[in-house]
Amino acid sequence: MPDPGPSPQQSSLPGAAARFGAHVLATAQGAGSEAAVATRPALPSLPSVPGAMRPPGAVPVPQEGAAPAWQPDPALARILRGPSGLGTEGLHLARREEPAAPPEPAAPPEPAAPPEPAAPPEPAAPPEPAAPAEPGAPVPGNPIPGLYYHPVPDPDPARVEEVSRRIKAWALDEVELYPEDWEDQFDGFHVGRYMVACHPDAPTIEHLMLATRLMVAENAVDDCYCEDHGGSPIGLGGRLLLAHTALDPLHTTKEYEPEWARSLHSDAPRRAYRSAMEYFVQLATASQADRFRHDMARLHMGYLAEAAWAETEYVPEVWEYLSMRQFNNFRPCPTITDSVGGYELPADLHAQPAMQRVIALASNATTIVNDLYSYTKELASPGRHLNLPVVIAEREGVSVQEAYLKAVEVHNDLMHGFEAEAAALAAACPVPSVLRFLRGVAVWVDGNHYWHQTNTYRYSLPDFW
Template structure:
């Protein structure tokens, strides 16, 4: 795929949409650098973007400020990073260098959508004290079209759910979720990449682990067989047909197989392998939680957070480049600093889920582990005190995520890195927006 230019934003989005995600980058790109370098860094982060909204961008009224002291490595990129940016050397390799590309390829233009009524403001209120950034309302035409297509896929292509689950499927509002998280997607089909994978992941969680027949008993075997829909079995001719037939055995496997087939057709081999790796991480997290459920074990808080680093949303923001129609090169994605940014983003967004789903899980049968529950039991706090402490944990993770992402953008201002980091920040914000506004699924505890 070509190097990305500025994100191709649909014309109906509010001006704020083009800037959202830049809050992660702007401060550190300027911090500690010379004037000329600063101007270049800001140009890389916000080229061709409209003027900021009235409020300081990305900051909810009354929200805490992002820490100003963002660490930026002295002396610019490390030798290892310089080697990666130089790319390979030798005959015929000039086109492979990231550093030599002065002008990124122009993004594909989007067709202007038909005029429509402005979207109604989102309902639901954010958790008091939770550090987050407000986002523009997602484009209603895209939301409607993604919702229509994903329901047709779920019903007609993979037979994902029985008729009496339809209300729950509609209440998930996956179209609004994915449009909010990926405003730079150049087409509806790019949005559908993320949407199918999201729905398939939730089908596995619901049907294998949670409320629709899930159980910790035998989970490992079910997950292993489902994972072969993502990471195909390579076996003998005698046994291959039996494996292939197994991919249609239940709704989660049908969904994984179909969603992954679509994804592979629109991603590069390295992007697909990256996703398989992150899904293996997710499945390992499922297994740890299941093991604790079987032994009635409440982990220490740090142990719970370790499990949540694997059982979390990471597979979603890690594909932001595929959904955006470009590629973050594998060497840059594998950098320890990038891996830390992705881990922090996944951890913060997953604690958001713990906090917004708290009352829903308490009302469900059995004992559900979430961060407030674990803190209350392990640190001998009241439910309210534990919940408010979990909010603080989230806020610390968010500040670390923003600081590390900004430092990485300053140290490695390659266009694909800057755009990828902005895309991950956008996903983090969109994820909070969906949780806040999905009043069908979530309600807040009475702790304020």
């Protein structure tokens, strides 16, 4: 047998970018830019970013009007602006369908200086706090003091209304997700506002619905299998495994397949998973669907770790808790930002270690945001809920206030790490799909914070300041 020779070299980030960016260069050459293409330097190897995480330190409460002490890398600004250059016009926020058009005419009044004096009427905002009684009306909440975040504009109200209408019809009529007495909780979740804030570049309402159905289905599994509405750590593994087959279909014999198919309609979480995934695969590519299944398996493994600790009444070390939170986190949501945006980050680029690190840091930061905003809600719930402040207080022997403030610091370190790594990746691999994906993840992170801050129906802050 002849020697097959050495194995092919593993693809590097620049190599992967070069393969998937070939069409961009070809377009540039066809437009008469041969000289520019010929002299363009090769993409550099991705540099490591030592010290991307800020050294631990107290988190100062910013003074009103003061600039943040930490400034993001200039390359991050390029991510937030989106791709530029020849052939990238269509990669910016997509032209959206009819609901998005109405809000645009309202923009002209803003430039006019005269309206500014109308600022005084704003004090009339105080009446809004009465809205908690009506779950459909959002109430501006206060951000956590000292938390590092980026403010975002309110999402398009026309889109919010339409997504909210469609998701409720889906939950009630298509999958029979919840009984009537859960309606207030469903409305109070404000999932339409959440998803529109996180995916402003979605080209159509149906693209937004991909994320919205999956978000609702994931929460149904969490509530009904793990948490408030009948959840239990006992037997969780079996329930999650069977639910996962609604996302990742069982391939079995003809004799047993009908029983499995019937099982997908046996409870609300499985009905929701099955239906949401069927919609998703209609607009997503095969590799995007497989990526999502992988991230959902990660999520389910995180659920199982937390359940095991609950059964044994074990309080993990802080690093162990953060390990669990890297799996039991929001990752399935930002990782589909390209599917919702109507484009694809090629699989080879998505799988690069540098991209995986960016996604992990972003997902970890957004999950700690949930720990912080849901802190008082979880303390008021029956049983003991693990969250980062609780674990820090228990394992590091500090007061609950000190633990909470340190959890804010951990979040900020994760955010700074995410932004530094994203900026380095953008500089090393300025391929349009990479830049747009990084921008989409950053926007998702900001939209996630916006939803937590404004969802005063669900969340309130502890009195630690």
